Amino acid sequence: MRTVGSRGPKTMEAIMAAGVRLIYEHGYDALTLRQLAREVGLQPGSLYNYIETKQDLLVTLLRGHLTRLLVDVDQALAGVQDPLEKLRVFVEFHLMDHMVRKADVFIANSELRSLEPENRREIVSLRRAYERRLIDTLDECVAQGRLAPINTHVAAFAIIAMVTGICAWYRPDGPLTKAELVRMHTDMVFSGLPIPDEKK
Amino acid sequence: MRTVGSRGPKTMEAIMAAGVRLIYEHGYDALTLRQLAREVGLQPGSLYNYIETKQDLLVTLLRGHLTRLLVDVDQALAGVQDPLEKLRVFVEFHLMDHMVRKADVFIANSELRSLEPENRREIVSLRRAYERRLIDTLDECVAQGRLAPINTHVAAFAIIAMVTGICAWYRPDGPLTKAELVRMHTDMVFSGLPIPDEKK
Amino acid sequence: MRTVGSRGPKTMEAIMAAGVRLIYEHGYDALTLRQLAREVGLQPGSLYNYIETKQDLLVTLLRGHLTRLLVDVDQALAGVQDPLEKLRVFVEFHLMDHMVRKADVFIANSELRSLEPENRREIVSLRRAYERRLIDTLDECVAQGRLAPINTHVAAFAIIAMVTGICAWYRPDGPLTKAELVRMHTDMVFSGLPIPDEKK
Amino acid sequence: MRTVGSRGPKTMEAIMAAGVRLIYEHGYDALTLRQLAREVGLQPGSLYNYIETKQDLLVTLLRGHLTRLLVDVDQALAGVQDPLEKLRVFVEFHLMDHMVRKADVFIANSELRSLEPENRREIVSLRRAYERRLIDTLDECVAQGRLAPINTHVAAFAIIAMVTGICAWYRPDGPLTKAELVRMHTDMVFSGLPIPDEKK
DNA sequence: GATGAATGAGATTTCATTCAT
DNA sequence: CATGAATGAAATCTCATTCAT
Incomplete structure (x- = not known):
């Protein structure tokens, strides 16, 4: 007897969506x-038409999340020239994105240890690339004298x-809107940060 | 081969120490x-002379960590009158403590979901009590006009x-000393924070 | 090495048959x-494609035995009008059935204590229903004056x-045939029983 | 720390009493x-000052029960000459005894299969000796013409x-007194039984 | 693509038993 | 005589994974 209605590409999407949710709720090992x-x-066996192993599911999820994050942050930063403005854009983007994608963010932070070494290397390097965007921006600020010299790392x-910490407790039905939270944290x-006064 | 001698209490300590370390490294479920x-x-079965269940191990660990944290923070804050000074003491305590006890802190943050409901309630309420110390301090600051009115939560x-985030990447063999990190974050x-200028 | 082919239903039967035999020989706990x-x-784990727990195996076995017993006794009694004749039919049925199904009978009598409370209630009520057939028959006998008034329970x-006791020692290769034993016990x-003389 | 008040011979008795009760309730394997x-x-280890093994506990219990039973039945039958009277005495003794010692009787009937072969042989032969008392009595009855020839086994x-079956459901708080039950079953x-009329 | 049956490894937990103290 | 710590074997049950159909 075959379950009707969960075929092909839709099934793949359903698996990924359920995967994120369940790992978020219970953790990779407990899933x-x-x-x-x-x-x-x-049936359990049928999952193997879509994923190769359980580990493969986790890697696919994390890789997807992080590559999308990189694409999106680059798109957000594209065309912004002023480095302080770039910093503001980054922080706002990060906050909005992380409040919306709580689950993806959480597992990307907490399940690195569940990755086998090789997969771990790949995912960590994607994360580093994302952090690099912020470090580079801070370096630019310092280079242009918009920020006093600091340890940018x-x-x-x-x-x-x-700003990531906030996704640990943000809830859509809480008393503060996303916009308010973004402003407060920005x-x-x-x-x-040590931003020197500028002459007008 | 049986290890001779009554090593009761030492064994208990060894179990707890190894428990923290292994959960930190692999996660509760993977342990x-x-x-x-x-x-x-x-032998595996011998653990049951010391713990009742695996879940019990986790609860004991977290309960121990959090009650110690509460005792220590209260001791650090005892006698400090000025609310801004209290704030500084709290932050410095938190940083020093969390850098030293990376593993305890990490599992207290990441393994809440591995707790059964009743245990979870207990541990969460201990954590709330700790956070309460900071919220109360901020409230005092605001009440005494040492801080502009803000959402203290x-x-x-x-x-x-x-400040907790730093324990995720702090490493004793890194380029910065604990004292430097404490100063920078403080x-x-x-x-x-919006601290009004004071007339001398 | 995996046994090829879909042997589902046959495997289920084999499990139940072996289950009865082994519980009969060693007891539920020792199985x-x-x-x-x-x-x-x-492999041990594969049993769980057929049963949910070990307890579930016992319940399934006992439930099956007792529902079959009820169906069969009702079929045997169907159409018999005379209450004394009904009594004879019941006794003969019980003897024949219990000699043939020694193992089922034995575990239904001896493993009630291994049942969890809820399961126990279910099985006990099935057994009561069976005993009820005999009590009702005796009541009918008394009501129609075919038996002097007695405590029918x-x-x-x-x-x-x-008559159940005989299944404890009946052996097919013993010196007495089933028919002889049935006649003797009947x-x-x-x-x-106090059966009044009837006028011819 | 030593528990006060449960020393020496009293401890042995307590172990045996608790043993009978727990085996009766849960079965030997489940105990x-x-x-x-x-x-x-x-503490569990301390039991080994009184018993050699768990199996030894069961054997001691069963051996004690059966030897006492033999002594008591012989005492009850002593001096009774008339074989039919002997039969009556046996039946009455058995009923009274088995109603009072429900637990011992039950485990003697149900836990034979938990005995290791050698122990089993010993206990079974004690039981046979007890049954022998009844068979011999019936044989005497037949020999003296007090009973028509039957298969006395x-x-x-x-x-x-x-009569043993009744101990499976007799309860001291039930509606019938022991004396009533004894009379009814006798x-x-x-x-x-085929007892020929006797001319007075 | 899906299923159902199976594997085999391993998980937590229980337990009779031992023995130095 | 009692304890507390330990063993080692085994029990029930779970689970990722495979594969013929």
Whole structure:
């Protein structure tokens, strides 16, 4: 007996969507393929028409998330010249994106340790590339005197840690809108950085 | 071959220490009791002289970490009157503590989802109590006009997120000393907050 | 090495048959699923394609035995009008059935204590329904004056105890045929009951 | 720390009493020595000051029950000359005894299969010796013409099965007194046997 | 593409038993 | 005589994965 209605490409999408959700809720190790199969209306064995192994599912998910993130951040930064403005755009983009994609972000941060070494290397390097966008922007700021000389690596990690942290507790039905949260955190980031006064 | 001698309490400590380390490295679900037993030189079944279940191990670990954290933070804050000074003490304590206890901190943040509902409630409420220390301090600052009116909950979460984030990448053999990191982050926290100028 | 071919239903039957036999020989608690699996040519884990738990195996077995027993006894009694004749039919049916199905009968009597409370209730009520057939028949006998007034519950239990007891030692290769045993016990039952003389 | 008050011979008795009760309730296999130890206020290891193995506990229990049974039945029969009277005494003794010692009787009937071969042989032969008392009595009856010629083995088993069966459902708080039950069953036994009329 | 049956490895947990103290 | 710590074997059950149909 074949379940009607969950065929082909749609099935693949359903598997990925359910995969993200279940890993987010239970963790990669606690996720069972039986659970995943049930969720998308298949028998466990049938998943193997779509994924090669459980590990492969995780890698595919993380790779997809991070490549999309890179594409999107580059698109957001494209055409922005002023480095301080670039910094603002990055922070705003990161906040909006991470509030919307809570689950993807969470597993990208917490399931690195579940990756086999080779896969881990690949995913970590994608993440580094993303962080690089912020470090480069800070370096530009310093180079152009828009920021006092600082350890831009440390600053970048602190900024990312803070703004990423918010996705750990942001809830769409909470008392603050996304726009408000974005403004508040952007303010904190900017006032936390040593920006020299400029002559008007 | 049986290890001779009554090594009770020492074995308990060894189990807990190995437990933290292995959960930190592999995650609670990926940790096997076989592995843990091997690490402390026991047969798997012998662990049950010390813990009731695997879940019990996790709860004991987290409960121990958080109650110690509460005791220590209260001791650090004891006697400090000035609310801005209290804020500084909290931040410095948190940073020093979290850099030293990377592993405990990490599992307290990432393994909440591995707790059964009842245990989860207990641990979450301990964590809330700790966060409460910061929120209360911020409220005091605002009440005494040492801080412009802000949403102290949001600020507290942002601060904690940032300073906790550093334990994700701090490494004792890195280029910066603990003292330097503490100063840098304390600076960021304070310059990120709206502290009115005071007349001398 | 994997046994080829879809042997589903046959495997299920094999599991149930081996289950009855092994529980009969060793008892439910002493039965191990390893043993059962070996007996039907599977790996232990594969049993779980057919049963949900070990307890589930026992319940399925007992439920099957008792529902079959009820169906068969009703079929045997169907159409018999005379209550004394009904009594004879019941006793003969019970004896023949219990001699043939020694193992099922034995575990239905001895493994009730291995059932979890809910399952126990279900199985006990099936057994009560069976005993009810005999009590009702005795009541009819008394009502129609074919039997002097007696405590029909006590009589029913005594009869069942006696005729069931024989399955504890009946062996097909013994010196007495089934027919002989049936006649002997039926005689004992009838002469043990206060049947008034009837006028010819 | 030593538990006060459960020392020496009293401890041995407590272990045996708890052993009978727990085996009666849960079965020999389901009984754990931990449970037994808890019940008598000892640590599991301490049981080994009193028993050699778990199997040894069962054997000791069964041997004790059966030897006592033999002693008691012989005492009851001592001095009784008339074989029919002897039969009556046996049946009455058996009923009274088995109603009082439900638990011992039950495990003697149901846990034979838990005995290792050698132990089993010993216990079975004790049981045979007890049954022998009834068979011999029936043989005497036949020899003296007090009973029509019958297969005394079959009759003995049927009688024992019936009267033993009652201990499966007798409850001290039930509606019938022990005396009533004894009379009812003795009647059934006697009317079920072919006792020729005697001229006075 | 999907299923159902199977594998084989391994997980947590239980338990009888031992023995130095 | 009792304890506490340990063993080692085994029990039930789970799970990723395979593959003929």
